Amino acid sequence: MPSPTALTADQARARLAELYVVDVRTPGEFASGHLPGAHNIPLDRLAEALPVLKAAATRDDLLMVCASGTRSAQACATLAGHGVPAVTLAGGTSGWTGRGYDVERPAGGRAVWAMERQVRFAAGTLVLLGLVLGLLWPYALWLSAAVAGGLVFSALTDTCGMARVLGRLPHNRPRDADLHTTLATLSD
Numbered sequence: 001m002p003s004p005t006a007l008t009a010d011q012a013r014a015r016l017a018e019l020y021v022v023d024v025r026t027p028g029e030f031a032s033g034h035l036p037g038a039h040n041i042p043l044d045r046l047a048e049a050l051p052v053l054k055a056a057a058t059r060d061d062l063l064m065v066c067a068s069g070t071r072s073a074q075a076c077a078t079l080a081g082h083g084v085p086a087v088t089l090a091g092g093t094s095g096w097t098g099r100g101y102d103v104e105r106p107a108g109g110r111a112v113w114a115m116e117r118q119v120r121f122a123a124g125t126l127v128l129l130g131l132v133l134g135l136l137w138p139y140a141l142w143l144s145a146a147v148a149g150g151l152v153f154s155a156l157t158d159t160c161g162m163a164r165v166l167g168r169l170p171h172n173r174p175r176d177a178d179l180h181t182t183l184a185t186l187s188d
Contacts, residue, residue, distance in 0.1 A: 005076065006090040009099040012063055019063040020056050022086075023093075024075045026172035029114055033103035035065055035089075035096060039182045043071050044167060046078055049182075054084045062086035067093055067114050070158065115172075119162050123147050 012019065012035075021038040023030050030040040041049045043066070053062060062079070064072035064086050072088040079086045089096065097103060113121070130143030154160045166172060 006069070006073075006088045007063065008090050009096045009101060012089050012096070013099075013101055015061075018060055020060050021063045021065060022053070022075070023065045024071050025066050025093075026115060026167055027178065028172050029067065031106055032114070033097070033105050034093065036102070036104050038065060038104070039185060040178070041182060042167070043075055044164070046075055050079075050082055050084070053079060053086075054082070057084050057086065063089060065089045065092060065096075067116065069095070115163050115166065118166050118172075119160060122162055122166060123151060 007015070016036065021035050023034045023038040023040050024043040024046065025034075025040070026042055027040055030038070034040070041053075046053075056062065057079075062085070064075040064079075065088070066072040066075075069088055069090055069092045072092060076086045076088050091098065093103060126147045127144045130140050130145075130147070133140035134144070150161060154162070
């Protein structure tokens with residue numbers, strides 16, 4: 001019987017003690033609430049963590065987590081491409097909290113909007129800016145058209161270029177010390 005590629009919130013909760021939980025959201029999103037015992041390795045830093053994750057996967061199963069399950073599924077695909085088995089949490093932390101399960105928040109953790117909310121805000125702002133500026137300079141309407149095209153492309157490909165750009169903002173970036181601490185913890 002093949003191994004599952006995803007665990008439901010109920011299945012993950014039942015096995016939480018035997019899983020290495022890796023949250024691939026940005027540090028700001030992670031600080032807003034994560035599964036108990038989760039380690040934060042943002043999706044765009046996964047390549048750096050491959051050797052440590054490969055070693056950790058020999059000791060316990062890896063459960064990849066994000067807000068909805070999309071980024072964690074991408075992380076699982078990346079890991080599988082390097083021979084590292086991992087499963088994703090179906091529905092992500094949204095599904096977890098939707099079942100009434102608690103999340104941990106670091107003491108003094110900064111509350112940052114979820115990446116999807118940041119994308120909606122940025123896209124909406126750019127569309128409005130393009131429309132308002134279009135009243136003064138007609139070529140500014142192309143800004144709104146470009147954002148609309150990007151949203152359609154994002155939906156068709158299940159990727160998000162704007163999220164990648166926003167993920168590089170300082171409040172969404174891990175400090176190198178935090179990532180190294182996480183990797184050292186997983187190495188133990």
